[in-house]
Amino acid sequence: MSELFDKGLKVRKEVLGEDYVNKSLAGADEFTRTMAEWSTEFCWGALWTRPGLDRRTRSIVNLAMLGALNRPHELKLHVKGALKNGLTKDEIKEILLQVAVYCGVPAGVDAFRNAREAFKEAEGK
């Protein structure tokens, strides 16, 4: 693996949690491994390691975009990551209200529902 992959894997584990990432890697097969490696290297290694935005702000813009694009699975992952990066539930609520304004009420309602599930999972319920 490349150096960028290793850097990316470290950041990915710090944001999404070591358990989740280890499970995800263990669950990868021949078919999905290519995608997992490329995204770890590019998203986490090349992008998330850039100094121009702190992790908290990266979480904020990510939640906004994932809500806007209706990506429920990734939104839940990144809600949990946002908590790790120091965002509060109330701040996440405000971001998702912005999603409702700019991307429609259904996108906002779905984002709220998924965020609530993510909070429960993060709290181990």
Place this chain on the structure above:
Amino acid sequence: MGSHFRNASKAIAGALLLGAVPTTAVPQTTDERLRRGDAVIRSLNNGAPQPALERMRREFPFLADATEGYALGDVWSRSGLDNRTRQLATVAMFAAMGEPTFMKIHAGYALNVGASEDELKEIVYTVTVAAGFPRAISASQALSELFAERRAASTSRP
């Protein structure tokens, strides 16, 4: 809502002075919302009203008032997140949805409330991951236009 309510409010307020209408009939919240929305617009737009919103108000009064009242007055004026952060999230959403025109307007507001060009560029880089390279590239082109326009405007000022 909107101008109908406002006209109704004025009529009722006028009638109240004459003592002809019960005091419970006035929907104060709509006017309050619109006032707060107007204050949000001015806080983002260097103290000025938004020309596109004012044009819209003539033919699409419900849309203009809903934008001002519910989007800006209700959501934007909430205290849980500062204007700069709301603006960065909004720029990211527009870029991710492939709306460079709206993104450019909000990127201008973001710069007005203290975001830097470098932060906006960094957001465009994150769009590659969340929404794909074409949307990031469209957003970069809109930002380049905005940066150039603002530089031209600042050099033409005495």
